[in-house]
Amino acid sequence: MERDFINEILALIDNDKSLSESQRGLLNELFDKYQYAARNIDAKSLNSLLKRVDIVPESMVLIQAANESGWGSSRFAREGFNFFGEWCFTSGCGIVPSSRGSGKSHEVKVFTSVDESVSSYMRNLNSNTAYTLLRSIRADLRSQELELKADQLIYGLVNYSERQDAYIDELLDMLRHNEKYLVNVDV
Structure with a gap:
């Protein structure tokens, strides 16, 4: 679910859409959870976060x-x-x-x-x-x-x-x- 959410946000960013406060809040929670320090919420930081937000077989x-x-x-x-x-x-x-x-x-x-x-x-x-x-x-x-x-x-x-x-x-x-x-x- 976390990966799906990040991919949805990536699609919004790719389409130059703005994020809601709740979306930004959820992203910041994910950055904290996965100990990833992002300076900005952009495609680069979200793609880096996706490397952490993934399954383990x-x-x-x-x-x-x-x-x-x-x-x-x-x-x-x-x-x-x-x-x-x-x-x-x-x-x-x-x-x-x-x-x-x-x-x-x-x-x-x-x-x-x-x-x-x-x-x-x-x-x-x-x-x-x-x-x-x-x-x-x-x-x-x-x-x-x-x-x-x-x-x-x-x-x-x-x-x-x-x-x-x-x-x-x-x-x-x-x-x-x-x-x-x-x-x-x-x-």
């Missing part, structure tokens, strides 16, 4: 959640609904990892629901500079009118883990191994 979400949460069995998943290993950096913001190294201050973020965890994960992928590659791959696939598939987008998660390429290989192996169970979602 379900199979990629499921595989990454399985990987990060030990198939939902981790302490962080069970106690804090954190299925994606997201960290926070304020004392008391989450669960302190038992294997946290000395001198480290991060905690594993706590969520009140699965929905909150998934929303945070999606916002993270669609706004954090660490995942610019993911968004570029996705935008390239869109520009070629190709399907957004997990096996291509996973490469954009190289900065999600300190293990980098080994992490990507592990996710791709999990995707291939579990493909038969992901029949109703994109693979």
